[in-house]
Amino acid sequence: MDELIRVEGLAKTFSMPAGDLHVLKDIEAAFNKGEMVSIVGASGVGKSTLLHILGTLDRPTAGTVVYKGLWKGGDVAPFSLSDKDLAAFRNRALGFVFQFHHLLPEFNALENVVMPGLIARSRNPEVSSKQELYDKAERLFDELGIYQRRLHKPGELSGGEQQRVAVARALLLDPSVVLADEPTGNLDTATGEELFRLLLDINTKRGVTFIIVTHNESLSRRCHKLLEMVDGRLKV
Numbered sequence: 024m025d026e027l028i029r030v031e032g033l034a035k036t037f038s039m040p041a042g043d044l045h046v047l048k049d050i051e052a053a054f055n056k057g058e059m060v061s062i063v064g065a066s067g068v069g070k071s072t073l074l075h076i077l078g079t080l081d082r083p084t085a086g087t088v089v090y091k092g093l094w095k096g097g098d099v100a101p102f103s104l105s106d107k108d109l110a111a112f113r114n115r116a117l118g119f120v121f122q123f124h125h126l127l128p129e130f131n132a133l134e135n136v137v138m139p140g141l142i143a144r145s146r147n148p149e150v151s152s153k154q155e156l157y158d159k160a161e162r163l164f165d166e167l168g169i170y171q172r173r174l175h176k177p178g179e180l181s182g183g184e185q186q187r188v189a190v191a192r193a194l195l196l197d198p199s200v201v202l203a204d205e206p207t208g209n210l211d212t213a214t215g216e217e218l219f220r221l222l223l224d225i226n227t228k229r230g231v232t233f234i235i236v237t238h239n240e241s242l243s244r245r246c247h248k249l250l251e252m253v254d255g256r257l258k259v
Contacts, residue, residue, distance in 0.1 A: 026091055027199065027232055028054040028077065033086035035072055046072050048255040050086065056199070057230040059223065061243030064252035070236040071204055073252070077234060078202045079113050090116065093199055114143050118193030118231075122205035124185040126177040126192075132184075133173040136160040136192045143196060156195070163191040167221065183214040190221065194231070203235045207242065215239070 033050035036043050046069045054060055062070050075081040077088060079101045089100050093116045101112055126135045140156035151159070164170045167187045177185055186206060193201050206222070207215030219242045226233055237243050250257050 025056045026053050027056045027058075027093075028052075029087075029089045029091070030054075030077070031087050031089075033073075033076065033088065034084050035069070035076065035081070036084045046255055047076075047083070050255075050257055052250070052257055054200075054232060054234060056232060057226070058248060059226045059233045059235070059246040060248045060250060061235045061237055061246040062250045062252055062257070063237060063240055063243050066238075068252045069255045070252050073257075074202050074204050074234065074236050077200075078117055078119060079109055090199075111143075111146055114139060114146070115196055116199050118196070118198035118201040120186070120189050120193050120201060120203040120206045122208040124177070124189040126185060126188060128177050131174050131176050132169070132180065132188045133157070133160055133164070135177070135188060136163065136195055139192060140195050160191065160195060163194055167191055181214075182210050183218060186210065186218055187221070190218075190225070194225070194229075198231065200232045200234065203233060203237075205237055206235065207237065207239060216242070219245075 030050055030052040033047055034045070035047040036045050050073065062073065064070050072081065076083050082102055087100055088102065089098055091098050093099060094112055099112065101109055104112060137156050137160050140151060141153070144151065144153070144156070161170070161173065164173045167190060169184055169187050172180055172184055180188065207218055210218060222233060223245065225231055235246065243249050
């Protein structure tokens with residue numbers, strides 16, 4: 024597999040009244056195209072912090088993250104970009120699925136999924152037409168088995184359906200990487216298993232790279248690579 028993400032010397036420190044809190048310590052890692060990677064570990068060891076930095080939602084204290092071939096045809100260290108370009112990179116290259124779906128309650132499921140596309144279009148009108156975005160979202164709803172629920176608001180959907188909507192939203196702009204933080208953590212066992220099978224299927228069919236933080240070791244062992252985080256460090 025070709026390397027997609029290279030992480031070198033990554034560290035994250037939070038300044039607290041009682042002193043500095045070193046959450047990530049000299050992380051070295053590589054993630055490949057089309058790979059499905061799980062990151063496991065006890066609560067509080069830095070898994071979500073690492074995922075947020077990989078997703079450019081937070082900045083490291085030290086170290087580098089490089090994405091290969093994902094910005095204007097070349098490699099990019101996203102934290103070297105301007106705020107405007109960083110937001111554009113995040114919007115187009117990365118998808119996110121969280122434990123809590125973060126759907127906007129006042130919009131229906133279809134509108135929630137199309138939202139990232141409309142934001143991208145506001146920055147670059149050549150991205151896709153509004154109609155193309157809606158058509159693509161409807162195809163995703165069909166692929167994910169929730170087409171009949173596309174006009175329902177989040178409060179009218181089950182937990183599993185809400186997470187499928189979140190997955191559709193993450194996939195709308197064909198990201199190279201989807202970062203998922205405990206995507207099955209708020210679901211019952213059967214629904215979580217069904218969602219995980221769906222992610223595996225997407226990975227196989229679309230070649231999307233998944234990096235998944237999870238406490239569910241039985242599911243994580245089915246990924247191509249399992250990384251364990253202990254005391255702010257990654258070990259294979």
